[in-house]
Amino acid sequence: xxxxxxxxxxxxxxxxxxxxxxxxxxxxxxxxxxxxxxxxxxxxxxxxxxxxxxxxxxxxxxxxxxxxxxxxxxxxxxxxxxxxxxxxxxxxxxxxxxxxxxxxxxxxxxxxxxxxxxxxxxxxxxxxxxxxxxxxxxxxxxxxxxxxxxxxxxxxxxxxxxxxxxxxxxxxxxxxxxxxxxxxxxxxxxxxxxxxxxxxxxxxxxxxxxxxxxxxxxxxxxxxxxxxxxxxxxxxxxxxx
Amino acid sequence: xxxxxxxxxxxxxxxxxxxxxxxxxxxxxxxxxxxxxxxxxxxxxxxxxxxxxxxxxxxxxxxxxxxxxxxxxxxxxxxxxxxxxxxxxxxxxxxxxxxxxxxxxxxxxxxxxxxxxxxxxxxxxxxxxxxxxxxxxxxxxxxxxxxxxxxxxxxxxxxxxxxxxxxxxxxxxxxxxxxxxxxxxxxxxxxxxxxxxxxxxxxxxxxxxxxxxxxxxxxxxxxxxxxxxxxxxxxxxxxxx
Numbered sequence: 001x002x003x004x005x006x007x008x009x010x011x012x013x014x015x016x017x018x019x020x021x022x023x024x025x026x027x028x029x030x031x032x033x034x035x036x037x038x039x040x041x042x043x044x045x046x047x048x049x050x051x052x053x054x055x056x057x058x059x060x061x062x063x064x065x066x067x068x069x070x071x072x073x074x075x076x077x078x079x080x081x082x083x084x085x086x087x088x089x090x091x092x093x094x095x096x097x098x099x100x101x102x103x104x105x106x107x108x109x110x111x112x113x114x115x116x117x118x119x120x121x122x123x124x125x126x127x128x129x130x131x132x133x134x135x136x137x138x139x140x141x142x143x144x145x146x147x148x149x150x151x152x153x154x155x156x157x158x159x160x161x162x163x164x165x166x167x168x169x170x171x172x173x174x175x176x177x178x179x180x181x182x183x184x185x186x187x188x189x190x191x192x193x194x195x196x197x198x199x200x201x202x203x204x205x206x207x208x209x210x211x212x213x214x215x216x217x218x219x220x221x222x223x224x225x226x227x228x229x230x231x232x233x234x235x236x237x238x239x240x241x
Numbered sequence: 242x243x244x245x246x247x248x249x250x251x252x253x254x255x256x257x258x259x260x261x262x263x264x265x266x267x268x269x270x271x272x273x274x275x276x277x278x279x280x281x282x283x284x285x286x287x288x289x290x291x292x293x294x295x296x297x298x299x300x301x302x303x304x305x306x307x308x309x310x311x312x313x314x315x316x317x318x319x320x321x322x323x324x325x326x327x328x329x330x331x332x333x334x335x336x337x338x339x340x341x342x343x344x345x346x347x348x349x350x351x352x353x354x355x356x357x358x359x360x361x362x363x364x365x366x367x368x369x370x371x372x373x374x375x376x377x378x379x380x381x382x383x384x385x386x387x388x389x390x391x392x393x394x395x396x397x398x399x400x401x402x403x404x405x406x407x408x409x410x411x412x413x414x415x416x417x418x419x420x421x422x423x424x425x426x427x428x429x430x431x432x433x434x435x436x437x438x439x440x441x442x443x444x445x446x447x448x449x450x451x452x453x454x455x456x457x458x459x460x461x462x463x464x465x466x467x468x469x470x471x472x473x474x475x476x477x478x479x480x481x482x
Contacts, residue, residue, distance in 0.1 A: 015292060015294075040334075040337075040348075041332060041334050043284040043286075043295050043297075043330055043332070044295070045284075045286035045293035045294060045295035045328075046293050047288050047291065047292075047293045050288065050326065051256060051326050051328070051356075052286035052287050052288045052293050052326060052327060052328050053256075053286060053328050053354070054284050054285070054286035054295055054328040054329070054330040054354065055330070055354070056284075056330060056332035056350070056352050058348070085291065085292050085293060086293060087286075087292075087293045087294050087295040088295070089284055089295040089296070089297060091282060091284070091297035093281075093282050093437075095440075096281075096379070096461070098380060098383070098458075100387060100388055101387050101388040101389075101390065101394070102372055102373075102375065102376045102384060102387055102390050102394075103390055103394040103397070103398065105375070105376055107281075107299070109297070111297050113294070113295065113296070115292075131343055132343075134343065134346070135343045135346055138337070139339060142339070143343060145428060145429070146341060146342050146343055146428060147341055147342040147423055147426055147428065148342070149342060149343050149344055153342070153343075153344040156344070157344065175443065175445075176445040176447075178445075182388055183447045184449075185388055185449070186449045186451070186452050187386060187387060187388065187452065188386070188444070188445075188448065188452050188453065188454055188455055188458075189444070189445040189448065190442050190443055190444045190445055190454070190458075191442070191443045191445075192439055192440065192442045192443070192461050193439070193440030193441065193442075193443065194437060194438070194439060194440065194467055195437070195438055195440055196334075196435060196436070196437045196438075197435070197436055197437075197438060198433055198434070198435060199336075199433065199434030199435065199436055200434065201431050201432070201433045201434075202416065202431055202432045202433070202434065203429070203430070203431045204416075204417040204419075204429075204430040204431055204432075206417075206424045207429065207430065208425075208426070208427050210427070211427050211428065211429050212429065213429055213431070214429055217339075217429075217431075220337070220433050226435055
């Protein structure tokens with residue numbers, strides 16, 4: 001999972017150190033980013049008056065910075081001119097693991113927790129880039145084909161960004177792992193793979209005559225893993241990385 | 242989505258009221274529980290020293306109480322004899338929505354945020370029930386076929402529970418929804434369904450001769466939606482509800 005000891009890594013602290021099952025923990029950029037880029041859905045946690053909130057939202061990564069759509073911005077950032085501490089988490093469920101005892105029932109998964117201070121994107125140039133990226137990161141080159149955003153839409157759209165200060169990945173990928181002596185027992189055990197896949201694309205029923213699906217959407221084809229489509233789209237936009 | 246005005250509902254407060262797009266908000270038990278029971282993965286947010294954490298973990302519901310496996314318990318509940326405020330969130334991504342302008346790009350989804358005070362399950366009888374439920378809620382009757390838990394395992398397993406004090410569901414299920422005038426534009430738009438499905442079950446390579454897959458796992462079959470298998474399993478265990 002790592003690319004050698006010299007690979008760039010996120011610093012380890014009491015916050016992001018994987019305490020339980022630390023053999024499953026990774027901190028290098030490559031492992032962390034690969035898990036992040038395989039998802040468009042994240043969960044963002046923040047605190048208001050001591051109460052934690054956990055909001056599902058869409059996000060994308062640019063280098064070591066994460067952006068997300070600010071549907072939660074009103075609640076999260078009101079009365080906050082300074083940064084707000086957040087934890088942004090992505091989790092992929094890869095399988096259900098049925099073992100020979102209850103204790104060893106488990107799942108294969110890949111997850112990342114990323115910590116930092118979130119800020120509202122107010123710089124006009126950064127916001128303009130984000131408005132393009134929120135579409136083109138997932139659907140390469142799509143913005144150029146769309147009706148341009150108008151002032152009201154730009155005003156009504158808010159983005160939150162966070163430089164990743166600390167992050168950890170946690171991965172389990174070993175299927176059934178029973179205690180040695182339990183393998184002698186006549187008990188059924190298995191791994192059930194879980195995959196998130198794309199269905200048959202449904203063109204809008206109100207398309208004008210002659211409007212067809214652009215080639216740039218070829219990556220989003222029936223039966224494909226969502227994460228493969230998302231990763232390909234990411235690399236199409238952020239080639240430099 | 243609701244079962245009439247008299248259907249039991251969670252109380253609305255400043256915490257769980259769906260502020261943005263409140264037309265997408267639901268508070269009745271039936272809608273909230275249906276979304277919860279379609280998932281085994283949730284994200285739990287809690288606060289330590291002002292820092293929010295967002296931990297993915299497995300959970301299940303019993304009435305209006307949620308239980309989850311305490312892999313996060315050590316960090317979350319250390320130094321906490323009293324309840325700890327948490328927000329437990331479940332989100333299902335149902336489709337990607339490509340509209341005719343950037344602003345109307347969206348997704349179909351179902352999500353629940355549930356609020357309450359979490360406590361460590363210390364009562365021996367409640368913990369014993371949870372040890373069975375954490376397996377049998379997902380795989381009906383399976384515990385009876387397993388090697389029994391030993392004292393060390395019981396000690397090493399921790400559960401956290403939370404009575405739902407407030408909860409809200411948020412649902413978008415309308416596919417492409419463009420501004421009226423944008424339908425006149427020659428721009429391609431579509432909805433791409435996303436489904437989380439089960440793969441081919443992989444029996445443990447070390448099964449003893451003659452050990453076969455029990456009928457109770459029939460619900461977990463190749464190509465089935467994970468959420469359908471989970472809902473069927475829930476009803477098999479909690480028939481009374």
